[in-house]
Amino acid sequence: MAQYTRVSGIVGLITLQNPPVNALSAAVRQGIVDKVETALSDPKVKSVVICGQNGIFCGGADIKEFGPKMSGPPLIPMIHAIEAANKPVVAAIEGSALGGGLELALGCHYRIAHSKARLGLPEVTLGLLPAAGGSQRLPRLIGVPAALDLITTGRHVTAAEALQLGIVDQVTDNNTVDAAVKFALSVAGQSLDARRISTYPCPQPSHLDALFEEVMQKVRQSARGAMAPVACVQAVRAAATLPYTQGLEREKELMATLFTSGQARALQYIFFAQRAVGRWRMPSGAGWDTSKHRPVNKAAVIGLGTMGQGITVALAQTGLSVVAIETQEKQLMKAKQAVSSTLERGAKRRGVAPPLDRISYSQNIQAVADVDLVIEAVFEDMGLKMEVFQQLSAVCKPGTVLCTNTSALDMDQLASETPNPELVVGMHFFSPAHVMKLLEVVYGPRSSPQAVATAMQLGKKMGKASVVVGNCRGFVGNRMLMPYSEQAFFLLEEGATPELVDRALEEFGFSMGLFRMSDLAGLDVGWRVRKSAGLAEPREASGQSARIRKGYRYSPIADLICEQGRFGQKTGSGWYQYDKPGSRVARSDPWLHSFLEQYRARHGLVARSIDHQEVLERCLYAMINEGFRILEDGIAAGPEDIDVIYVFGYGWPRHRGGPMFYASMVGLAKVLERLEHYHQAHPDVPYLQPCSLLKRLVASGSPPVHRWREVIKKLHSQL
Numbered sequence: 001m002a003q004y005t006r007v008s009g010i011v012g013l014i015t016l017q018n019p020p021v022n023a024l025s026a027a028v029r030q031g032i033v034d035k036v037e038t039a040l041s042d043p044k045v046k047s048v049v050i051c052g053q054n055g056i057f058c059g060g061a062d063i064k065e066f067g068p069k070m071s072g073p074p075l076i077p078m079i080h081a082i083e084a085a086n087k088p089v090v091a092a093i094e095g096s097a098l099g100g101g102l103e104l105a106l107g108c109h110y111r112i113a114h115s116k117a118r119l120g121l122p123e124v125t126l127g128l129l130p131a132a133g134g135s136q137r138l139p140r141l142i143g144v145p146a147a148l149d150l151i152t153t154g155r156h157v158t159a160a161e162a163l164q165l166g167i168v169d170q171v172t173d174n175n176t177v178d179a180a181v182k183f184a185l186s187v188a189g190q191s192l193d194a195r196r197i198s199t200y201p202c203p204q205p206s207h208l209d210a211l212f213e214e215v216m217q218k219v220r221q222s223a224r225g226a227m228a229p230v231a232c233v234q235a236v237r238a239a240a241t242l243p244y245t246q247g248l249e250r251e252k253e254l255m256a257t258l259f260t261s262g263q264a265r266a267l268q269y270i271f272f273a274q275r276a277v278g279r280w281r282m283p284s285g286a287g288w289d290t291s292k293h294r295p296v297n298k299a300a301v302i303g304l305g306t307m308g309q310g311i312t313v314a315l316a317q318t319g320l321s322v323v324a325i326e327t328q329e330k331q332l333m334k335a336k337q338a339v340s341s342t343l344e345r346g347a348k349r350r351g352v353a354p355p356l357d358r359i360s361y362s363q364n365i366q367a368v369a370d371v372d373l374v375i376e377a378v379f380e381d382m383g384l385k386m387e388v389f390q391q392l393s394a395v396c397k398p399g400t401v402l403c404t405n406t407s408a409l410d411m412d413q414l415a416s417e418t419p420n421p422e423l424v425v426g427m428h429f430f431s432p433a434h435v436m437k438l439l440e441v442v443y444g445p446r447s448s449p450q451a452v453a454t455a456m457q458l459g460k461k462m463g464k465a466s467v468v469v470g471n472c473r474g475f476v477g478n479r480m481l482m483p484y485s486e487q488a489f490f491l492l493e494e495g496a497t498p499e500l501v502d503r504a505l506e507e508f509g510f511s512m513g514l515f516r517m518s519d520l521a522g523l524d525v526g527w528r529v530r531k532s533a534g535l536a537e538p539r540e541a542s543g544q545s546a547r548i549r550k551g552y553r554y555s556p557i558a559d560l561i562c563e564q565g566r567f568g569q570k571t572g573s574g575w576y577q578y579d580k581p582g583s584r585v586a587r588s589d590p591w592l593h594s595f596l597e598q599y600r601a602r603h604g605l606v607a608r609s610i611d612h613q614e615v616l617e618r619c620l621y622a623m624i625n626e627g628f629r630i631l632e633d634g635i636a637a638g639p640e641d642i643d644v645i646y647v648f649g650y651g652w653p654r655h656r657g658g659p660m661f662y663a664s665m666v667g668l669a670k671v672l673e674r675l676e677h678y679h680q681a682h683p684d685v686p687y688l689q690p691c692s693l694l695k696r697l698v699a700s701g702s703p704p705v706h707r708w709r710e711v712i713k714k715l716h717s718q719l
């Protein structure tokens with residue numbers, strides 16, 4: 001909808017009305033078309049202002065309406081009619097002007113923005129391009145390099161940057177609509193010849209071909225198979241090389257390919273999934289809408305190793321006071337230096353003062369007495385963590401929420417060490433904690449909804465994609481990693497190399513293949529986990545088959561690598577070799593290849609040729625199968641939760657929508673059939689045995705991913 005009023009006698013004011021973000025639904029577009037016509041045909045009206053209600057100009061096209069049955073007036077002619085108007089039209093931009101919202105503003109003759117407004121063309125993040133003339137108008141207005149940056153990254157710019165780039169004509173700290181009306185009065189009757197962006201020649205950068213070649217190469221490299229960034233470059237190239245109308249045709253052609261693509265569906269699914277996980281619910285029924293969080297102004301971090309340092313940085317950057325505790329003096333000094341320099345670098349980038357004085361450091365746990373929330377990040381050792389939780393219970397003020405950053409330990413066991421287990425939750429950050437966007441908030445059977453709400457609220461404040469999950473070994477992310485890595489090890493036994501497996505996964509779109517990623521994270525981490533699970537012990541001396549543990553097939557390959565002191569990048573070798581410890585460039589390692597050959601010979605294994613498809617099917621379907629088990633067990637509330645975890649924490653390619661969405665795109669029947677096939681070939685591998693939820697979904701006709709929750713609910717109600 002759009003509302004029309006006349007202000008100051010001669011200004012027609014059109015207000016977009018579609019809460020919460022005034023998205024350009026069919027009704028809003030119709031409203032704009034009608035009200036523009038009213039304003040232009042009213043002889044008393046000399047100029048027009050377009051604004052949005054409730055402090056937001058427009059969040060762009062209504063993504064919920066995307067699909068084959070879209071109705072209502074199309075955007076392009078609507079924006080052309082505005083640009084062609086013979087009365088000045090001014091966009092009054094408050095809050096956000098994004099996507100189609102900014103394209104609408106670019107069709108106006110002037111743009112006035114509030115100083116706190118954000119502008120951008122984020123279509124690329126939804127698998128699209130700015131196809132309402134945005135890819136053609138923006139380069140004409142601000143030049144090709146700046147337009148390429150904004151359109152291919154989808155980044156939002158501040159009003160100040162928009163002014164500097166020339167996207168807006170004026171920035172105000174006052175009431176934007178009042179400022180726009182005043183401006184509209186001042187330009188009434190003036191010639192608009194120089195204000196129609198589509199008529200501008202596109203500025204020609206020198207070395208046009210070289211520029212596009214360079215940008216295309218960069219985009220292809222970082223896009224990891226995503227189509228939209230490439231199409232965005234092609235569209236801007238059309239703006240730079242073709243007349244406007246032909247450029248617009250090219251924009252339309254490129255959009256037609258993207259609009260119906262699986263990638264666009266995946267990216268739009270992730271957009272809504274990210275928001276859906278915020279509406280968390282616990283099995284008791286308590287959730288985001290019924291549980292009040294406790295205010296957290298001061299927090300403590302216990303243990304300033306890799307994770308504690310990152311968490312301290314993230315908390316301080318969020319504006320909290322932080323008490324940082326580390327028992328080892330040398331480590332405390334090292335951590336203080338590392339935290340300070342990270343904060344200084346971040347502050348320099350943002351042009352603000354580093355929040356160093358928000359942090360106090362101590363070796364004494366008594367210093368946490370007055371904090372509202374504690375995040376424990378000491379070694380992954382249950383005995384030590386229990387001791388720390390007992391100390392915290394004695395020291396902290398009543399009501400302090402106690403969180404553990406454990407990767408896989410039983411947080412309920414920790415809770416049982418405290419007199420108030422309802423105040424204990426997991427806050428599982430990912431490394432580096434101040435960079436990685438994911439946070440798993442883990443509840444145990446005794447965690448209170450209020451404690452979960454407090455951790456979720458803090459995660460939101462820290463800018464994390466926070467997902468509530470149940471308590472089990474590895475929670476969601478690490479639990480699904482187990483079958484994934486197990487299959488990769490089996491593939492090495494059967495004839496693959498780390499390079500082959502990584503190439504298949506990287507071509508699929510992962511930022512790093514499993515082996516390169518393991519070298520980066522440190523192979524000792526998984527070794528410790530396997531040892532604590534009683535798996536990683538040398539067995540050959542006992543005569544028991546080294547490849548069977550607890551009655552099931554097991555690959556000791558990774559343990560043998562660790563026994564050689566090869567922990568990955570930090571030791572200069574792992575699955576690959578590096579120039580020196582700490583180097584980042586992975587090189588193929590002849591030692592590793594001959595180790596694999598000897599290993600196979602020792603165990604009577606004959607190497608066979610393995611293709612990328614088998615790598616993907618075995619690694620990904622085993623992981624997806626575990627995802628279904630997680631849903632069946634109620635550890636994750638829905639597929640969206642798992643997908644957000646994998647996209648934001650594990651480098652799953654966003655344009656493939658997360659593992660569960662991917663399974664729905666491949667087809668559940670196909671995933672089931674391939675799992676059955678591989679399980680038949682490897683009956684001693686339980687992770688390949690299709691889980692009953694997957695079978696049920698296939699039996700019920702493979703419903704689309706957004707309907708899985710219903711099936712799961714029914715399944716749980718039948719138990």
Ligand SMILES: CCCCCCCCCCCCCC(=O)CC(=O)SCCNC(=O)CCNC(=O)[C@H](O)C(C)(C)COP(=O)(O)OP(=O)(O)OC[C@H]1O[C@@H](n2cnc3c(N)ncnc32)[C@H](O)[C@@H]1OP(=O)(O)O
Binds near residue numbers: 062101131
């Ligand atoms: C057969 C071939 C045919 C081919 C022909 C092609 C046809 C082409 C037709 C289409 C052309 C369209 C071109 C176009 O205009 C493209 C676009 O504009 S795409 C949209 C671009 N916009 C965005 O990406 C902005 C997305 N939104 C945001 O970034 C944030 O929401 C925002 C910064 C605006 C506000 O943030 P915040 O205050 O934090 O609120 P939330 O994010 O939580 O959102 C609140 C609520 O609103 C929902 N929502 C937000 N934006 C949209 C939207 N654009 N459409 C629909 N709904 C939106 C959001 O989901 C939240 O609701 P929930 O219920 O919680 O999910």
Ligand SMILES: NC(=O)C1=CN([C@@H]2O[C@H](COP(=O)(O)OP(=O)(O)OC[C@H]3O[C@@H](n4cnc5c(N)ncnc54)[C@H](O)[C@@H]3O)[C@@H](O)[C@H]2O)C=CC1
Binds near residue numbers: 305307327377
């Ligand atoms: N490293 C990673 O990538 C991730 C680790 N985690 C988890 O986070 C926790 C910490 O891991 P890292 O930071 O890697 O370990 P780390 O070994 O780098 O650091 C642990 C720190 O805790 C300190 N410490 C030990 N006992 C203490 C005590 N009683 N009081 C105060 N400080 C104490 C140690 O001196 C050390 O500096 C573990 O539970 C781990 O499983 C979770 C996510 C990712």
